[in-house]
Amino acid sequence: MxxxxxxxxxxxxxxxxxxxxxxxxxxxxxxxxxxxxxxxxxxxxxxxxxxxxxxxxxxxxxxxxxxxxxxxxxxxxxxxxxxxxxxxxxxxxxxxxxxxxxxxxxxxxxxxxxxxxxxxxxxxxxxxxxxxxxxxxxxTFFSGYALREYVLLGFFYGVLLIMAIYNLFLYFNTKDLVYLFYVFYTLCCALNSFSEDGLGFQYIWPNLPVINSWVMLGTPPLLVTAFMIYSYSFLKITQFSSKFSYLIIIFYFLYIIFYVVEKFVSGTRVFYPFVYLIPFILIYLVSFQIYLKGEKYARFFILAYTMIIISFVIFVLRMFDLVPVTLFTVYSFNFGFLIEVVILSIALGDRIRIERHHRELLQYQAINQLKENESLKNTLISELKEKEVILDRVNKELETKVAIRTQDLQKKTDELSIFNSNLSKLVEDLNQMNIKLDVDNWQLKQKVQEEVKARLSDEELSTDKFKELFPDEAACLRYLENIKWENGFVCKRCGHDRYISHTSPFTRKCTSCKHVESVTADTLFHGIRIPMDKAFYIVYDTIRSGKSKTLEELSDLLGLNKNTIWAFRKKIQAAYDYLKTKSKGGVVKWDELLSN
CATH class of the missing domain: 2.60.40.2380 (Immunoglobulin-like)
Structure with missing residues (x-):
């Protein structure tokens, strides 16, 4: 024929x-x-x-x-x-x-x-x-050929079913999700094979041909999804290679996008068959990386995946007529899937063995540690008992010494109480003396201030005499402070009358609004850059009854610039004239001029 x-x-x-x-x-x-x-x-x-x-x-x-x-x-x-x-x-x-x-x-x-x-x-x-x-x-040939083909496929699906059921029981026993993911991947392999060899149509849904289209449409993305989930769980890709993990996920979603667009929109198959292979290739490469990091169980994954690659090579060779068409070459993918799922099941067992060995090693180390801890515990107990004996003896000695010391302290306490009583009387007497001294000091201070005012008003003071009254800047600031706040402090901002001393001398800080006010603020000396003792002398020389010194004389005497002295004298004269028009009788007091 x-x-x-x-x-x-x-x-x-x-x-x-x-x-x-x-x-x-x-x-x-x-x-x-x-x-x-x-x-x-x-x-x-x-x-x-x-x-x-x-x-x-x-x-x-x-x-x-x-x-x-x-x-x-x-x-x-x-x-x-x-x-x-x-x-x-x-x-x-x-x-x-x-x-x-x-x-x-x-x-x-x-x-x-x-x-x-x-x-x-x-x-x-x-x-x-x-x-x-x-x-x-x-x-006759076809009958034998078909029988061998069905026996081979029956063996293939039987092994897949056994592997799925076996690992499902392992999942129920260990609750490790990797076994459930393996079962899912195995069932996806079976479903993919059903769609390829037609046995699903013949035996499972013979009267529902519409399922054929659904299965052919859904198995490719379902298979790559199941393989990725299983591979990520078994190889722990995210833990050992995060960069590869992100790259695999990117190409996975690219494949889904191309698959949906080309299947349902353009009706072509240009890109998605090639993008489909990339996640598988990347997972194969990362399995080598994980194996080289010392994770020995990855060797079985590499071997299983290699079987799929070999079956793919045989499929390509058959497509180009480079190998004869036989049951083996026609069902090369079935053989590859079969060997893969068996090796992956062995890989899971190997992983269990490695993890069990690791747990046993940890248990052995834990037992040795417990024994060591028990030995240390016994040693510590004996040491503690010895220390308790010593401690009891020391406590008794301490109690005796404490009792003696307590008696001594009681005596000292009684003596101290008598001394404190006498001291309280002395303190009370001292306070009374301080009160009298404060009154005397205030009266003396008032007399001194009145004497200064009298001398400034009634006498023609020489430069040396003036320096005796105001020898330095601190004396000037202290004098200005007494006359500015003679009637108490009042905040210029909020009107509050309570203050605390500021870090800068002769400065007060309002306790209410926290406004800080210096002693020169809002006075004749506000904003000047002349030392206070020299500024005081310029004020005195400007308003004294006798003949005032010329600018040249003041410049030579005080060591200041003539323009500076002229500007300040102008400010003094303006303030003096203003106060003179306001005062009754046209008399301007020294303190009033300084504080305004």
């Missing part, structure tokens, strides 16, 4: 089978260059034509289309009377029972007499990229 396949694309989807066999479109059929080719356009009718010549009359032959993802296929075979028989439409969009054979692939019976050449047609329309490969198989 030999076959050549010809194809014709009906982009209008309007041509009927009668139009195809009418001969109008025979020239449009082109011979396929390869045994396997794919639907380059979606949702259009691909008409396939092939001729079969039966060279063995003792064998029955079948035609197989091995891709279970075809959305719709109708097979046309020629009957003995020359007419064509049309099979029921079958595919991913139809119930599984529409298939002619109860097989995951599309298999059709052909009836070709010996040495005769018959023409067969098939029309295929698919909404996903599907293989249009056609195989002619002898019935």
């Amino acid at each position: 030999s076959t050549d396949v010809y194809s014709f694309i009906d982009t209008t989807n309007n041509l009927s089978f009668q139009d195809i066999i009418s001969g109008k479109y025979d020239s449009a059929f082109k011979k396929t260059a390869k045994d396997a080719f794919y639907t380059s356009k979606l949702n259009v009718n691909y008409w396939l034509m092939f001729r079969l010549k039966n060279v063995n009359a003792t064998k029955n032959w079948l035609v197989e289309f091995p891709d279970p993802h075809i959305s719709k296929i109708i097979f046309y075979r020629k009957l003995p009377d020359g007419s064509f028989e049309k099979t029921l439409a079958s595919g991913f969009d139809y119930p599984f029972s529409n298939k002619e054979f109860n097989h995951k692939n599309f298999v059709f019976n052909v009836r070709t007499p010996k040495d005769s050449i018959e023409t067969f047609y098939a029309v295929i329309n698919s909404n996903n990229t599907s293989s249009l490969s056609v195989f002619v198989r002898e019935t």
Whole structure:
């Protein structure tokens, strides 16, 4: 039995089978260059034509289309009377029972007499990229081939189920989420395989073909999500490599975005198949980094992932016809997934062993520490007992000494009480004396001030005599303070009459508004830059009854600039004239001039 396949694309989807066999479109059929080719356009009718010549009359032959993802296929075979028989439409969009054979692939019976050449047609329309490969198989060979295929797939799904159940029990026993994530990843692998080999459609949802589209649409993002969750938990990627962690998450979300846009918006598949691989590649690289940091359990993860990479390489080689099409090459991903989940389960066991060894080591160290602590405790207890004996002896000695000392202190206390009583009387007498002294000082101070006023008013004082009255700046400021606040302090800002001394001498601070007022503020000396003793003399010389000194004489005497003396004398004369107009009789007092 030999076959050549010809194809014709009906982009209008309007041509009927009668139009195809009418001969109008025979020239449009082109011979396929390869045994396997794919639907380059979606949702259009691909008409396939092939001729079969039966060279063995003792064998029955079948035609197989091995891709279970075809959305719709109708097979046309020629009957003995020359007419064509049309099979029921079958595919991913139809119930599984529409298939002619109860097989995951599309298999059709052909009836070709010996040495005769018959023409067969098939029309295929698919909404996903599907293989249009056609195989002619002898019935006996196909039965053995199909049996081996189903046994292999049964073994594959059986191992996945056992691994999932085993690790689910481990999760219930240990409450470690990594086992639950492993179960989730294993089930996603099984679901992905169901969508690829068609067994899910055949055995789980045969009467619900719409699930085929949902599964094919959801399994790729679901698989990468499950793998990322498991890898992050098992390898602790966030803990050991935060930079890789962020990079993986970025490419994961990029894949989701490209997948949604290209699946639901543009209807293309340009970027997302490539972006899909990047999170897997990055996790594979970071597993080496984690292993090199001393986390030995990562070696099994690397080995398991390497199996997937090998199966992917075999798949690519088969796509380019570089390796023969066999059960092993066709189901290379199944073998890779199978070996991967087994190794990952071993990896979990190895992780348990490492963690148990670590816990045992910690327990051993803790036990040794407890023994050491117990030994130290016994040593401390014996030392404490010895110290208690010594302490009792010392306490008794101290009690005796304290009793003696208490008696001595009592005597001293009695003597001190008598002394304090005598001292209180002396203090009371001293206070009375201080009160009398304060009165005498105040009276003396008033007499001195009156004497100064009298001398300033009645006498012509020489420079030396004036310096005896006001020898320095402090004496001048003290005199100004007495006359400014003679009647008590009153705050210029708030009118409060309580104050405290400020850090600067001859300055008072209001206790209410915290305003600070210097002794020269709002006086004749406010803002001047002349030493107070020299300023006092200039005031005296300006207003004395005798002849005042000239600017040159004052400049030479006091060592001041003539302009400075002239400005200050002008200020003095203005204040004097102002006070003279206000006073009764036109007499200006010395104290009044200084404080205004």
